[in-house]
Amino acid sequence: MLGRRAAPKPPAPEPPAPAMAIDANIALVAIAVSLLVLNPVSFSPRLLFSAAGTVGAAFLGVTLGYETETLAALAVLLGLRALYRLYQIGLTLLATFPLQLTFPLVVDLLPRFAIKRVNFFNADGATPEVAKRRQDALEALQRGWQIKYKQCLDFGTQLKTLISDVRFTSGRCFPPFNGVVNEYLDPSMALASTDGPNVIDIDGNSALDISGSYGVNVCGYEAYKGFITEGWANAKDKGLYLGSLDKTTLENIQAIKKISMMDEVSFHMSGTEAVMAAVRPAGLNQ
Numbered sequence: 001m002l003g004r005r006a007a008p009k010p011p012a013p014e015p016p017a018p019a020m021a022i023d024a025n026i027a028l029v030a031i032a033v034s035l036l037v038l039n040p041v042s043f044s045p046r047l048l049f050s051a052a053g054t055v056g057a058a059f060l061g062v063t064l065g066y067e068t069e070t071l072a073a074l075a076v077l078l079g080l081r082a083l084y085r086l087y088q089i090g091l092t093l094l095a096t097f098p099l100q101l102t103f104p105l106v107v108d109l110l111p112r113f114a115i116k117r118v119n120f121f122n123a124d125g126a127t128p129e130v131a132k133r134r135q136d137a138l139e140a141l142q143r144g145w146q147i148k149y150k151q152c153l154d155f156g157t158q159l160k161t162l163i164s165d166v167r168f169t170s171g172r173c174f175p176p177f178n179g180v181v182n183e184y185l186d187p188s189m190a191l192a193s194t195d196g197p198n199v200i201d202i203d204g205n206s207a208l209d210i211s212g213s214y215g216v217n218v219c220g221y222e223a224y225k226g227f228i229t230e231g232w233a234n235a236k237d238k239g240l241y242l243g244s245l246d247k248t249t250l251e252n253i254q255a256i257k258k259i260s261m262m263d264e265v266s267f268h269m270s271g272t273e274a275v276m277a278a279v280r281p282a283g284l285n286q
Contacts, residue, residue: 027071034078037085054078113176120180142184149189151202156188194221 031054039046054074061070093101115123121131121138146153159166166188173181190202197220198206209217217224234248253265 027068027075030075030079031071034075034082037082038078114179115176117180117183120177123177138184145185148205149201149203152188152190153186155190155202156186159188194225196220196222 035050058070121134191199192202193200197209199209200206256265
């Protein structure tokens with residue numbers, strides 16, 4: 001009697017492919033968030049360039065049949081850069097005065113207004129008689145300035161068209177009153193010479209300098225005139241030079257060593273250092 005042949009065993013199932021740590025949808029979300037962290041400015045050229053590069057790399061991966069793997073790799077690379085950027089932002093926030101962080105949010109909420117001339121002289125509810133006296137006094141002051149500071153006013157008018165700093169510093173009145181005050185008064189002053197603690201403008205008017213050039217004029221005008229004369233006597237035969245050293249440098253080093261009680265001295269141009277420091281925060285916060 002013939003025996004029955006045993007039924008063939010079913011083929012062994014193929015081992016499951018290893019699952020990706022993140023799927024394509026999660027990778028896309030991670031990529032989008034990372035791009036926004038790296039480029040916080042809305043629709044900046046840098047953001048568009050980064051997005052175009054990411055889309056190009058993803059399209060290449062899809063073409064080669066590695067869609068999920070490519071998206072996962074892009075998500076990891078951009079995510080690491082975004083984490084480092086968040087670390088930098090965190091350091092910046094720790095070094096920033098907390099109230100300053102609210103300025104960009106609050107500045108558009110605060111009402112801005114300027115008092116017109118019709119309401120300028122009675123802004124505090126003064127009677128018409130008092131408002132008229134105020135207007136007459138301000139107009140008299142304006143006429144006096146136009147006579148006393150004629151050349152200075154012409155100088156200031158020309159300068160305001162060329163440099164924004166003068167326009168900014170001229171408006172030092174309380175903001176709502178700035179417009180009208182600037183129509184009547186111009187505090188421009190063109191320096192012609194100094195005499196002791198007094199400054200003399202190009203109209204020949206003398207005034208006591210109570211600020212000392214914002215506090216920088218420590219030794220006084222006459223002392224600095226002597227410094228300039230002595231410095232010119234030492235430098236007039238040399239002209240402008242950089243890199244070479246002279247005896248004045250040695251004298252300065254010895255004086256600074258004596259004052260600081262240090263063994264050595266290193267000179268750094270403050271302007272260069274300031275620009276370098278400004279460039280670094282600008283690069284960090286761009």
